[in-house]
Amino acid sequence: MLSTKVGENMETLYQKLVEYSQADYYAFHMPGHKRNKEIINCRLPYEIDITEIDGFDDLHHAKEILKEAQERAAKLYHAERTFYLVNGSTVGLLSAIMGCTLKGDRILIARNCHKSVYHAILMNGLNPVYAYPEFEEEKDINGPVRFEEIQRKIEMYPDTKVVVITSPTYDGVVSDVKKIAEYLHTKKIPLIVDEAHGAHLGFHPYFPKRANDLGADLVIQSLHKTLPALTQCALLHVNGTLINPEKIQQYLRMLQTSSPSYVLMASMSVCIDFLEQSKESVFQQYVDLLQSTRNQLRNLKCLELMETEQFDPSKILISVKNTPLSGKELSDILLKKYHLQMELSAGTYVLAMTTLADTKEGMDRLVKALFEIDEKLRLDRREESCKKGNFSMPRLSQVYAPAKINAMLQEENNNTNSFYFQDCVGKISTEYAYVYPPGIPILVPGERISKEAAELLCLYEKLNFPIEGLHVENKIEVLINE
Numbered sequence: 441m442l443s444t445k446v447g448e449n450m451e452t453l454y455q456k457l458v459e460y461s462q463a464d465y466y467a468f469h470m471p472g473h474k475r476n477k478e479i480i481n482c483r484l485p486y487e488i489d490i491t492e493i494d495g496f497d498d499l500h501h502a503k504e505i506l507k508e509a510q511e512r513a514a515k516l517y518h519a520e521r522t523f524y525l526v527n528g529s530t531v532g533l534l535s536a537i538m539g540c541t542l543k544g545d546r547i548l549i550a551r552n553c554h555k556s557v558y559h560a561i562l563m564n565g566l567n568p569v570y571a572y573p574e575f576e577e578e579k580d581i582n583g584p585v586r587f588e589e590i591q592r593k594i595e596m597y598p599d600t601k602v603v604v605i606t607s608p609t610y611d612g613v614v615s616d617v618k619k620i621a622e623y624l625h626t627k628k629i630p631l632i633v634d635e636a637h638g639a640h641l642g643f644h645p646y647f648p649k650r651a652n653d654l655g656a657d658l659v660i661q662s663l664h665k666t667l668p669a670l671t672q673c674a675l676l677h678v679n680g681t682l683i684n685p686e687k688i689q690q691y692l693r694m695l696q697t698s699s700p701s702y703v704l705m706a707s708m709s710v711c712i713d714f715l716e717q718s719k720e721s722v723f724q725q726y727v728d729l730l731q732s733t734r735n736q737l738r739n740l741k742c743l744e745l746m747e748t749e750q751f752d753p754s755k756i757l758i759s760v761k762n763t764p765l766s767g768k769e770l771s772d773i774l775l776k777k778y779h780l781q782m783e784l785s786a787g788t789y790v791l792a793m794t795t796l797a798d799t800k801e802g803m804d805r806l807v808k809a810l811f812e813i814d815e816k817l818r819l820d821r822r823e824e825s826c827k828k829g830n831f832s833m834p835r836l837s838q839v840y841a842p843a844k845i846n847a848m849l850q851e852e853n854n855n856t857n858s859f860y861f862q863d864c865v866g867k868i869s870t871e872y873a874y875v876y877p878p879g880i881p882i883l884v885p886g887e888r889i890s891k892e893a894a895e896l897l898c899l900y901e902k903l904n905f906p907i908e909g910l911h912v913e914n915k916i917e918v919l920i921n922e
Contacts, residue, residue: 461487519677529636532660532676535691565843610878612755621655630657726796742817834893840886858915867918872909
């Protein structure tokens with residue numbers, strides 16, 4: 441499917457690197473491998489891995505080929521300005537949030553945001569307020585963040601400086617970005633959209649519209665997640681007048697490596713060029729394959745293809761809710777028996793992530809495997825399905841901002857101790873707890889641990905999900921005497 445040649449109309453960064461590697465220039469500069477493929481016998485692209493030398497521009501002060509490459513990306517994605525990110529969407533989120541706030545500012549974020557959003561809050565000493573997504577109990581999945589929830593929180597906290605939501609989510613759920621952005625703009629509040637899982641949006645009507653076209657001020661996308669680009673390749677798009685692009689760029693210069701990889705930047709350049717030339721044909725092929733696959737999977741009897749009200753159909757979610765299996769057990773079967781590696785296993789479903797690089801052979805293997813498992817479940821069906829438990833996101837009260845907790849932990853005589861999950865109810869957490877992927881915190885420092893949160897952590901532990909962010913395995917560090 442990805443056979444179209446790139447760079448036919450202009451010299452891309454990749455082409456220029458290849459031409460340079462084939463010339464007789466000798467490297468008396470970094471990197472240390474000196475583009476010598478013979479010294480280490482492997483297939484890594486040493487020959488195009490260079491540093492900032494004459495003729496190849498500087499990402500942090502782009503004026504030539506990298507400036508042109510970022511302008512092409514902005515045009516393709518309908519953004520006013522676009523920055524290349526070589527540290528993934530994480531650095532884009534950090535820079536966007538810190539570039540829109542000052543220390544102590546209030547920020548409204550969707551509670552199902554990625555952990556990097558929480559890290560930005562800690563780094564800039566912000567005071568967070570949370571907008572909770574709906575939870576769809578029938579599907580055991582977080583739904584969209586509703587406009588009404590954003591509006592309610594802004595009315596409660598009119599001093600909010602910026603709002604951050606994730607759309608689409610890891611599971612492909614889409615919020616009403618347009619309505620949220622229009623409302624926030626009446627309040628002169630910018631909207632940041634974590635669209636890390638949506639770099640493919642907007643190229644075909646089968647998929648939802650991209651946030652750049654719906655009024656978002658800052659949009660962060662991971663090219664590497666849903667498009668043919670190397671890991672860590674991402675984009676940050678800037679729109680409107682409510683934010684200062686120079687301040688965003690200032691943080692990018694601080695937080696991104698000062699030695700950006702030309703291999704990664706070439707990958708982004710090639711990806712953009714590929715989309716410019718071939719998006720109509722390759723996306724139509726992809727949509728045809730995806731529609732055929734989803735139509736087949738709708739005929740499962742015990743397993744179920746999950747589809748929500750507003751969603752990105754590139755994410756194939758298979759529910760095990762009406763079976764004796766857990767999501768992790770189904771994922772293990774697909775991996776060990778069928779050699780199919782899922783992107784994510786949750787309590788009651790698995791997520792198969794598709795892109796335009798998928799093949800019919802790969803999709804057919806997934807369909808065949810799921811129907812074989814489904815038939816076995818049908819024949820062996822027990823009277824009752826396995827009781828999975830409640831996987832809804834617990835609503836916790838925030839006692840201290842994360843920055844306050846961090847300051848308290850720096851004190852010599854900080855009063856903390858670690859307790860097992862079931863013994864933490866009512867106590868104030870001093871650390872994060874999350875399952876990765878998707879990396880959404882169940883607990884955030886400064887929150888009082890509820891019974892629901894403790895039960896959810898115990899449930900994940902019982903199902904053998906690794907819980908990350910903890911200093912001591914299966915224990916939460918909390919404040920004592922609070």
